[in-house]
Amino acid sequence: MSLLHLRGVGREVRLPDGSLLPVLTGVDLDVAAGEHVAVVGRSGSGKSTLLNLLGLLDTPTAGSYLLDGEPTDRLRARRRARLRGEVFGFVFQQFNLLPRRTAAENVAAPLLYARGRDYLLRRRTAREMLDRVGLGARADQVPERLSGGEQQRVAIARALVRSPRVVLADEPTGALDVETGAQVMALLARAAAENGAALVTITHDLSVAALADRRFRLDAGRLTPLDGGAALDAATAHRDPRTAGRTA
Amino acid sequence: MTGLLGAFAEAWDEVRVHKARVVLSLVGVFLAVFALTTVTALGAIVAQSQQEQAERWGGRPATLAVTAFDTTTGAGVDAARWDAAVAGLVDRYGITGSATVSYADGLYRLPGGTQTVQTTRVSPSYGPLHRIRPVHGRWLREGDRASLSPALVVNEAFLSLLGHSDLSARPTVVIGGPQPVTATVVGVVREGFDQPLVYRVDRSGGDAAAASGGGPGPGFYGPPTLELWVPPGQADAVMATVRNDLALSLPGSQVDVYRTDDQGIGDSISTLRTAIRGAGVVALVLGGLGVLNVGLVTVRQRIREIGVRRSFGASSARIFSAVMLESVCATALAGVAAVAAAVLLVRNLPLTEWLADGVPLADDPGFPFEAAVEGMVAATAVGALAGLLPAVIAVRARVIDAIRF
Numbered sequence: 185m186s187l188l189h190l191r192g193v194g195r196e197v198r199l200p201d202g203s204l205l206p207v208l209t210g211v212d213l214d215v216a217a218g219e220h221v222a223v224v225g226r227s228g229s230g231k232s233t234l235l236n237l238l239g240l241l242d243t244p245t246a247g248s249y250l251l252d253g254e255p256t257d258r259l260r261a262r263r264r265a266r267l268r269g270e271v272f273g274f275v276f277q278q279f280n281l282l283p284r285r286t287a288a289e290n291v292a293a294p295l296l297y298a299r300g301r302d303y304l305l306r307r308r309t310a311r312e313m314l315d316r317v318g319l320g321a322r323a324d325q326v327p328e329r330l331s332g333g334e335q336q337r338v339a340i341a342r343a344l345v346r347s348p349r350v351v352l353a354d355e356p357t358g359a360l361d362v363e364t365g366a367q368v369m370a371l372l373a374r375a376a377a378e379n380g381a382a383l384v385t386i387t388h389d390l391s392v393a394a395l396a397d398r399r400f401r402l403d404a405g406r407l408t409p410l411d412g413g414a415a416l417d418a419a420t421a422h423r424d425p426r427t428a429g430r431t432a
Numbered sequence: 433m434t435g436l437l438g439a440f441a442e443a444w445d446e447v448r449v450h451k452a453r454v455v456l457s458l459v460g461v462f463l464a465v466f467a468l469t470t471v472t473a474l475g476a477i478v479a480q481s482q483q484e485q486a487e488r489w490g491g492r493p494a495t496l497a498v499t500a501f502d503t504t505t506g507a508g509v510d511a512a513r514w515d516a517a518v519a520g521l522v523d524r525y526g527i528t529g530s531a532t533v534s535y536a537d538g539l540y541r542l543p544g545g546t547q548t549v550q551t552t553r554v555s556p557s558y559g560p561l562h563r564i565r566p567v568h569g570r571w572l573r574e575g576d577r578a579s580l581s582p583a584l585v586v587n588e589a590f591l592s593l594l595g596h597s598d599l600s601a602r603p604t605v606v607i608g609g610p611q612p613v614t615a616t617v618v619g620v621v622r623e624g625f626d627q628p629l630v631y632r633v634d635r636s637g638g639d640a641a642a643a644s645g646g647g648p649g650p651g652f653y654g655p656p657t658l659e660l661w662v663p664p665g666q667a668d669a670v671m672a673t674v675r676n677d678l679a680l681s682l683p684g685s686q687v688d689v690y691r692t693d694d695q696g697i698g699d700s701i702s703t704l705r706t707a708i709r710g711a712g713v714v715a716l717v718l719g720g721l722g723v724l725n726v727g728l729v730t731v732r733q734r735i736r737e738i739g740v741r742r743s744f745g746a747s748s749a750r751i752f753s754a755v756m757l758e759s760v761c762a763t764a765l766a767g768v769a770a771v772a773a774a775v776l777l778v779r780n781l782p783l784t785e786w787l788a789d790g791v792p793l794a795d796d797p798g799f800p801f802e803a804a805v806e807g808m809v810a811a812t813a814v815g816a817l818a819g820l821l822p823a824v825i826a827v828r829a830r831v832i833d834a835i836r837f
């Protein structure tokens with residue numbers, strides 16, 4: 185069984201006039217430990233909605249989502265929150281750094297919700313992470329003083345600071361110029377790989393998607409493999425219990 | 433455990449990061465707690481001072497005065513009979529303390545000529561019972577009863593008539609009368625304003641009458657009064673018992689027992705305190721509304737941040753307590769500052785000059801502890817109340833909407 189396992193997942197939202205709008209329909213997706221998956225799609229296709237579902241920030245209205253074999257629909261709120269913090273690291277398009285806190289404080293912030301050693305050593309861990317993304321020298325700077333690329337590198341350090349098993353990146357290069365975006369994306373892919381974390385990247389940039397092991401297209405709420413045979417093969421391989429985890 | 437620490441660390445971070453906003457919102461709470469604490473502290477000190485002043489005259493609660501006079505002559509009971517009759521009283525009824533007191537005029541040979549001065553002849557135990565605190569020297573003590581030279585505690589007016597301003601010259605004064613005796617001034621009290629007055633130890637080695645155990649002769653001194661200090665709850669019972677007891681052992685005399693301590697004083701002060709504290713509470717509520725208002729505004733500004741923290745794995749409980757603790761940390765801090773300011777103010781006011789003519793309090797409460805505790809509790813409670821609504825809003829915020837761009 186793969187780490188993330190979605191079958192027939194749908195998400196409908198209720199519009200102000202009372203009608204139901206399907207945002208996602210019948211999504212099947214498997215993500216194995218350590219692999220890099222990219223989802224491309226146009227604006228409004230439901231990419232963020234999918235990522236929020238994966239990260240337990242939102243719940244499906246149809247289908248099943250197993251996290252490491254455990255059905256997520258029966259999770260209590262407290263455990264959902266705990267899993268969210270322990271299993272996932274988020275990178276947002278708008279960086280979403282906490283304003284007026286230094287880079288080091290931002291990176292340490294997720295560890296405020298960890299326990300024991302992780303909590304107690306949070307400041308040191310945060311600085312180590314900043315070193316790894318090449319921002320050790322800027323650790324005491326507030327985000328307002330950092331460039332976009334630097335801010336996103338802080339966000340990457342923050343996403344990885346709890347050693348998550350999956351990094352969920354929602355258009356991580358969307359607010360950056362092409363060159364910076366490429367650098368940041370390369371850093372994200374490398375850092376996730378070094379951590380042994382799976383990486384799910386949402387993007388509308390095909391060159392970003394090219395870095396992934398497998399690629400999907402999201403179109404009007406439906407998920408399909410992006411480039412024919414190879415991706416499809418890989419997808420079926422991951423669905424096979426005997427070969428699951430080989431890429432981990 | 434680290435969860436709790438984490439919640440505090442987070443709240444503290446918030447307060448630290450939003451210093452200006454926090455400080456502004458806290459001005460009201462600071463002022464209210466400062467006022468409340470100062471008033472409570474002053475109230476306690478004023479009450480203590482008034483209480484002690486009342487007790488200096490009437491004795492501590494409950495003080496019973498016991499007197500007897502002969503129904504045929506109208507004079508005091510014969511000293512020997514009186515002493516015999518009261519000797520056992522104190523032991524018999526488990527009385528906490530007792531003192532004897534009698535009033536008379538004494539003839540003192542002062543530099544400006546012999547003068548009659550109101551003299552209160554008391555046992556050394558009178559001092560603690562009436563909370564007398566000399567401003568110079570000491571109060572009478574048991575050993576003074578053995579001294580050949582009667583010990584006196586005088587007021588400042590008397591001391592200046594003697595031509596002294598303090599006790600450094602160990603002043604003495606001759607008490608005139610049939611048997612003149614040189615008395616020693618051992619202490620000075622601040623009492624009676626410009627009217628000289630003297631406390632004289634009830635007996636002394638040089639006093640022939642006293643040496644025999646009896647009081648001074650009738651006529652010169654008034655009938656002695658026995659003061660009994662009993663627990664207030666037992667006052668009525670002891671009064672009745674003592675009245676009966678003495679009536680039996682002193683046939684032919686009228687025995688009077690009555691309470692001398694001021695029983696009304698506590699009430700009038702507590703009314704005043706309640707009124708002022710009521711005003712303090714209103715101020716506190718207004719301060720709390722200020723904190724609430726700022727809390728509501730900022731929690732809306734911070735919805736995105738709360739969404740981001742959710743993505744870190746913050747539970748609802750954690751979000752709630754973070755917003756709540758932020759409010760509580762902030763107002764508690766204001767409380768500490770306000771209590772500190774109140775302590776500084778109250779400790780530096782010349783209260784004894786204002787309240788008690790410079791007589792130090794016998795039981796100086798310093799800064800009343802309960803006032804400080806009350807200030808802190810009030811500040812924290814306001815923080816908790818004002819933090820409640822923003823905390824609920826923070827928890828209710830939909831994560832996805834919060835981190836949407």
Ligand SMILES: Nc1ncnc2c1ncn2[C@@H]1O[C@H](COP(=O)(O)OP(=O)(O)OP(=O)(O)O)[C@@H](O)[C@H]1O
Binds near residue numbers: 225228231232234
């Ligand atoms: N709670 C909601 N209420 C109403 N409509 C919603 C809600 N959530 C999502 N939608 C709609 O669902 C669609 C998909 O939203 P989503 O944010 O997932 O798009 P996206 O693919 O991430 O787009 P973008 O690339 O612009 O970020 C949009 O049309 C959006 O308006």
Ligand SMILES: [Mg+2]
Binds near residue numbers: 231232233354
């Ligand atoms: Mg989106």
